[in-house]
Amino acid sequence: MKELERLFFPKTVALVGASPDGAKLGGIVLRNLLSLKGRVFPVNPRYDEILGLHSFPSAGSLPEPVDLSIIMRPAAEVPGILAELRGKTHFALIVSAGFAETGAAGLQSEIVRIASEAGVRLVGPNCLGVYNPFHRLDTMFLPHESMKRPKRGNVAVVSQSGAMMICLLDAIRVANTGVSRAVNYGNAADLDAPEVYEYLADDDGTAVVVSYLESVSDGRRFLEAARFLSRRKPLLVLKAGKGEGGSAAAFSHTGRLAGNYGVFRSLLAHYGIREVAGFDELLDAAKAVSYQRPAPGTRVCIITNGGGSGVLAADECARHGLQLAGLPEDVRQALKNTFPSFYTVANPVDLTGQVRDDDYREALFALRDHFDGFVVIALTGVAGVTLRLGDHLREFRETVRKPLVVHIAQGGVAPRLIPLVEKAGIPVYPSPERAVRGLAALLESEGNHG
DSSP, rough: OOTHHHHOOOOOEETOOOOTTTTHHHHHHHHTTTTTSSHHHEEEETTTTTTTEOOOOSSOOOSOOOEEEEEOOOOOHHHHHHHHTTEEEEEEEOOOOSGGGTTOHHHHHHHHHHHHHHHHHEEEEEOOOOTTTTTTTEOOOTTTSSSSSOOOOEEEEEOOHHHHHHHHHHHHTTTTTHHHEEOOOOTOOSSHHHHHHHHHTTTTTTTTEEEEEOOOOOOOHHHHHHHHHHSSSOOOOOOOOHHHHHHHHHHHHHHHOOOOHHHHHHHHEEEEOOOOOOOOHHHHHHHHHHHSSOOOOOOEEEEEHHHHHHHHHHHHHTTTTOBOOOOOHHHHHHHHHSSTSBOOSSSSSSOOOOOOOOHHHHHHHTTTTSSEEEEEEEESSSTTTHHHHHHHHHHHHHOOSSSSEEEESSSSSHHHHHHHHHHOOOOOSHHHHHHHHHHHHEEEEEGGOO
């Protein structure tokens, strides 16, 4: 069994600092753990029973070794708790803050030494931990009422920041994309991104990995693991701490130096690891590659029923090194003969406000062999855009299998059309620019690496 299986699929979990009070962090996490596909052992000397579970007075009194222990006690108590967990746990997830990120590097070094001598792997400290909806594992101290969890899916989230993991999970939920695994490793006193990358590379439940980084402790190890992962499935990296101010903020956040961003960026490009420029681009790319597999090429065709939206999409293509090649003359002439004279038969193809659903189908299939990827823009406030467009897009995607993204503007049939299109495995975006950013993640070219 791979070692990280015990972290993501623990059969037994101990919660040190469990509480019956649903307003306290130890109470929130315990309630989240009640759904676990496994057994939970609360640890709190003040109670014999918490939420119907037998409570143990100390970590050392656990009746059997557990796969994962979650520590939610003040930082000063953590060394003693880890010493008690010798022979009692495989992983210790330290939620507590108050270590290197606050200047207490000595205390962090002490827990690393104690854990190493005890044969215990550390996650954190200063972290939210792990979320795995397939195992109903949720170590986050956020009640479900205040943060809805994303559904099960194929996107893994690896985040140095707990706040960023929350933002990513919520955005993935809103984008109608699901999560396979998520981990926030905080100060990375032991477990770090490279080890998680290596695990996810062979994880059948994960198709794409999104990773938020502030700093890297071992650059060579990081690059080797990132390249190993990215050769098997898409890895999208968002690096924070790029400037001097950001580097200082990153150090105060996790206690690790961010290093020289210019060097980091050039190394990512050299190793072919895809870096994204910002949070929105990370989400747009993750959504695209969770729906479809990347393919080679840079030639893009835009088909729209609004000229302005087509121009915005064209501008974004230029920013990502995507080519808006002209239409082959024979195809262009055939479409001009088919379409009304006021349609613009170029690239973008502008079907105007008098579009009919069938016109999209006509254009897509006529151009199917001449482009590597397609952006379809549908402004739904016109009479000619109906739910039939969803059928045409599904037929094209199933037949042609080339990257296809869609921007559907709100209004008209949009609320019913968007779910139909996404059910067909086609990502839908709220703006032309974001649709292009999604397509850029699906088209593998040097210009799309950051």
